Amino acid sequence: MIYRKFKLSKAVILRLSGEDKRILKILEDVVKDVAQLYEQQLSDGFYPSGVSRDQIEKSSRKNATLLSPFTYVSLENKELKAVPFHQKYASYLQPIAQKIETAAKISSNHSFRNYLRARAKSLISGDYKTADIVWFSVRNSAIDFSVGPFERYLDKLFFRKRIFQAHVGVVDQELTEKANQIKETLFISAKISHNKHHSTNIPRKGVNVFVEETPSTSGYMADVLFSGEHFPSDLEIMQQYGSKILIYEPQLKEKFERVHYPIFKSIFEKRFASKYSKELLFKATAWNVLLYELGRQLHKFIGARERLSEFYGPIDEANGFASGIQHAKNLVVKGLISQDELEAIIIIHIVWMFADWLLYKNGKAMESYVYGNAIDLHYYLVSGALKEQRGISWPNFSKIFFEIEALAEILVGLLEKGSYQEAKEFVEKNAQLDNFERLAKNLKNIKLTL
Amino acid sequence: MTKAVRAGALEKKVYFTQKGLEEAQEELLFLKSTKRAQVTDRIQKAREFGDISENAEYDAALDEQALIENRIAYLEEVLRNAKLITEEPKSDFVVIGSTVAVEMDGEIDEFTIVGKMEANPAKKRISNESPLGATLLGARVGEVVEVSTPIVKYKCKVLKIK
DSSP states (O other): OOEEEOOOOHHHHHHOOHHHHHHHHHHHHHHHHHHHHHHHHHHHOSSOTTOOHHHHHHHHTTOGGGGOTTEEEEEETTEEEEEEHHHHTHHHHHHHHHHHHHHHHHOOOHHHHHHHHHHHHHHHHOOHHHHHHHHTTOOSOSEEEEEEEEEOTTOTTTSOOOEEEEEEEEEOHHHHHHHHHHHHHHHHHHHHOSSSTTGGGSOTTOEEEEEEEEEEEEEHHHHTTOSEEEEOOOHHHHHHHOEEEEEEHHHHHHHIIIIIHHHHHHHBOHHHHTTSOHHHHHHHHHHHHHHHHHHHHTTOOTTHHHHHGGGHHHHHHHHHHHHHHHHHHHHHHTTSSOHHHHHHHHHHHHHHHHHHHHHHHTTOSOHHHHHHHHHHHHHHHHHTSSOBSSSBOOOOHHHHHHHHHHHHHHHHHHHHHOOHHHHHHHHHHHOOTHHHHHHGGGGTTOOOOO | OEEEEETTOOOSSEEEOHHHHHHHHHHHHHIIIIIHHHHHHHHHHHHHTSOGGGOHHHHHHHHHHHHHHHHHHHHHHHHHTEEEOOSOOOSSBOOTTOEEEEEETTEEEEEEEEOGGGOBGGGTEEETTSHHHHHHTTOBTTOEEEEEOSSOEEEEEEEEEO
């Protein structure tokens, strides 16, 4: 499915002004249009068929734009050519940009109007970076919106080319406030500390967290039902202009209902599972996404992706969960989340690993997710923190937490200054997918439909 | 020296600074004298829109009314048990109102210990009822205390008390 529509809650609808509602209607229309563009891009692919990775790499030495994230590679007269997305898909993008312009004209919020204009312009000019930067400076808008080629997961050759997606969201003020409290609490201690590696890696302009109700989503984020995303992916822009963590509440709910909760019911021993209410687990799912994104944010190191190459993905993924949950102890001792909530967060972390495994098997999750999760799972199983006995029996939470702390330290060390060889050895030793194969026997009855 | 304190035993008294107490009293007064009437009026107006079974405005107003009444009941309960912090915080050991610098797992943190109503960890104010707040009460400079919950264990050294 490439376009999703969700109902807004009563409370959110009532908070919207007449102007907001008019803008929302236009932007929903834009999101729908992007679904067609996504479909076209899926059918085109990023590279011409029959051309190998080596050929593209060789040609890119003469023409670097072939490897640009924002170009389609075509084969013309036996020569590889780079066609910028804004040219190749101009027939889709021009009407979309016009609609965004119309929405901008209605908006009386200066920063949001500027942003909409920058976003519209980016679709025509291909300057997506400027639009992202302006996006981070939007203030006091009930509506959020994004459209562009953002995610690189479908480029199986080079993991560079981006695919289009769009969303329109309305900020859930209550949950956004709570999410920002969590973020601030974690960042305050990170900023004060002197000898921890994360201190210097918080963007100067800050990390903005938003929990949003999304009336519509389309493209890749809708296809794989993302629960949240972190923008931008370019680390230098992030350091200079800040970043944005978005949690898509309706998609999170949908995924929880369709994937996470059924997995929870299947993999845990019944008596144990009965201790945790569905409501608590859903809340924990939201905080788990947030902690994961914050965990990754706190340990972004310039050059890590290039230094660790193909092992960066699994290590970054494993660290997102490990560091995120490790930092959560600050929240527990300071009274921001309860003991029960931390237990539920750990349970959902385990569930999440199996969800990614199932999604991966169905072509809806990245290999690096699964390898990253396999590292975490291996640590819990080897230490005896997780035991198998007709499903996962009572997890030993304090042992899991102990392992998480030890693991987070290793992972952060690798991200900060580990060599390629060290990362390779670590991933090869610990990312054991056979643990999933064995434990996934309990998931046979789950029908995975996104 | 390590002092192990198990978190969880909540005190009956709710501690307030003078400012915090006034804010809670003002909020209660505002809810009872203004907000209650406003929401009643909203419900009345929403009823006039017609069929209340399909009336989003009516439902939302009822939800808001429930939230307000819950908050009023909560504030009344809290204010019944309010205890004003009148003494200046001591600098030789941690009391409610102390600003404390601590070292936890190699990280340095600083916060003020306040009553639960004024707590906001994001603004460096932690509740005296939180595991960390409860453990630190009574600790002296240089002392190492252990904050312990069933999952999390933290050693925490008091560096400074202000």
